Amino acid sequence: MVSQAGKIRAVFLAVLLTVAASVYGTTNQASADTVARSSSSQIMADMGAGWNLGNQLEANTNGYPSETAWGQPTVTQALIDKVRAAGFKTIRIPVSYLGSIGPGPNYTINPSWLNRIQEVANYAYNRGMHVMINMHGDGYKSINGSWLICDSPSQATIKAKYQKVWQQIANRFKNYDQRLILESMNEEFDGQYGQPTQPCYSNINSYNQIFVDTVRKTGGNNDSRWLLVAGWNTNIDYTAGNYGFTLPSDQYRSPSIPASERRIMISVHYYSPWDFAGEESGAITQWGRAATNPSRTSAWGQEDYLDSQLKKMYDTFATKGYPVVVGEYGAIDKSSFDSSNNRYRADFARAVAATAKKYGAATVYWDNGGTERYGFGLFNRRSLTVTQQGIINAIMSGVGGRAAAPGLPSGT
Template identity: 80%
Template sequence: MARTTRKTRVAFLAALLAVAASASGLATQASAGTAPRSSASQIVADMGAGWNLGNQLEANANGYPSETAWGLPTVTQALIDKVKAAGFKTIRIPVSYLNDIGAGPNYTISSSWLNRIQQVVDYAYNRGLYVLINMHGDGYKSVTGSWLICDSSAQTTIKAKYQKAWQQISAKFQNYDQHLIFESMNEEFTGQYGNPTQPCYSNINSYNQTFVDTVRKTGGNNTARWLLIPGWNTNIDYTTGNYGFALPTDQYRSSSIPGSEKRIMISVHYYDPWDFTGTDSGAITQWGRAATNPAKKSTWGQEDYLDAQLKKTYDKFVTKGYPVVVGEYGSIDKSSFDSSSNKYRADYAHAVVATAKKYGAATVYWDNGANGQYGFGLFDRKSYAVTHQEIINAIMSGPR
């Protein structure tokens, strides 16, 4: 998700580069031997509850990645430790590259930016957490410096750049064990909502295939690493239905992996119903069967709909050995309109997590670092204080 609204863009901190320069020295700490085998159900169980470090490494200033550009402070070890202490076992780190990728034919990524990405990854990885990193804002037409555009006429250039970028990212992290998962892209589509179109969906499938082949060919633990693949806009219907999604082949993976096991995961996002979870309005502030005011509750997207949607991912992928990751879900703070709203946000978070568990999927809560009206935040990223313990409790709780 791109959450650029209500954020003030500022210049990239020069001091950050000095910190990043030392990050490469952490590689030896992060090295591990051959990635251990793990079944689809086991990896989902091990990932536990997940949390997104949103609006940080995907933030940008004038087309250049800048983790403080959208008003949040530099990411620290202390923040990640606080997230772990709250019970989260997985951290998804959205990453943009944009104009920090140089010109062709080599498309070299800025070494200082790669080092900073590694440093933030290590904050979580070295604490034993699972870490997901992706290519996040590079496919948004609304983002300055974006280039991974599925309906662009420059597909030859785009695909070459994409291949070179993932080659470098994969090489940087090739010795990390299965606790690091790569995600090929984020919410990739034309930007126009509605049914998928061609040739855009075919290009998305091509990006995914290039991603898998490129990562595997870099060797090391990348030959057995779990790889996360989205369909059109990470939409459940457009990924599970007959709209054009194609699973990539995995012909270059390690021969040590039994043929019956997979190393590809499917990425989906869940924000239904949007009038409750994301619309900047006080009209719909309640959700679920416990809602007390029908006028404040959406006419769709309740528990039965959630169950049916995640069952689609189970039937399509989980039953065939492909784990599903709900890489983003959550709802914005509307307590300024309805003092009871945060209770329903907690109910919603619990329902998504519980239903995902029922259908063999992992979940990663979307936290954009914003607290107060319309914020998704669970933590104050300056003080590290927990801001919504009731939502965290709901995420961590078992069946009700």
């Protein structure tokens, strides 16, 4: 039994920790912030609604990263402030490195590019948001200068380069608190949309293991940081099913973390059904139980399918302590073919966010900056205006756990 004096001392100590965290920051792994974020359920709740800064730091020209190469303006603090004001608490920053990586054996990242990555990350981090940084386009065969190719015969060189690049990124961010999340890769696969092949999947597993080991060994807050890894093409079936995905071990993490805390998250993307969410055609423009025209609605991938997919991730990973992040989801704008399309895009976004919430997962909407036909954009990045308030409202409704009625007009 604890004495009254002991209780008073405990309360006093808790107050001191809180004050210390606010005065001295939260970069020390023993801070109150780290303790508060120790559970997977807490980090998922803290991340709230997420948004992707797509087609910017992963954009490239002639094999070199260039944030304006794909038609978007230079990222500013004002843009991130606009996203934050809309209610988003997490920003995922896709990043390509490509030709900014120097030759071996050091594979040094161009300092100006690494500085810019940090500057953009700070736009969100310094506003109290969660920030996710990944390696995005380096594994796409369609990108000039890509090198993280799982079916390449040059695996020894690839793995050495991958390790050196992540070592530099991890060192740059190792003193950031747990609101900074690192993600190993993006949609890594052999480029063929079929079942996973071996040994390509084995190489993907090796990349994840190198990533975890490398980040942890840099020390600072990285030995307790939440790390995000993915299976084959971030596909739910090929990650949760018996296709070859293996969870990386985490032998170098801080011994202060309880054994029950994994500190590894699993990333998947959700664009099902693709003929509604991503196919550039005016054929399928409606989705969900509120759809009014069967001929414009996909025969598969409706709400029951969404629930079964996220439940599969919950059963396979979340129940074992590995939180799930739907790092990308959304549907392109087909309103030029069907004036009601945006309400179904909103229904889709609400359903993904709400179903993920049901299964304890976080969601990060894919915004590629496009605000016209086939765009995913919620904001005009030049005028800094909201272009899809109805979809934003739907996301916030879903994340908030409010079962808003489907099929409401955009802006409702």
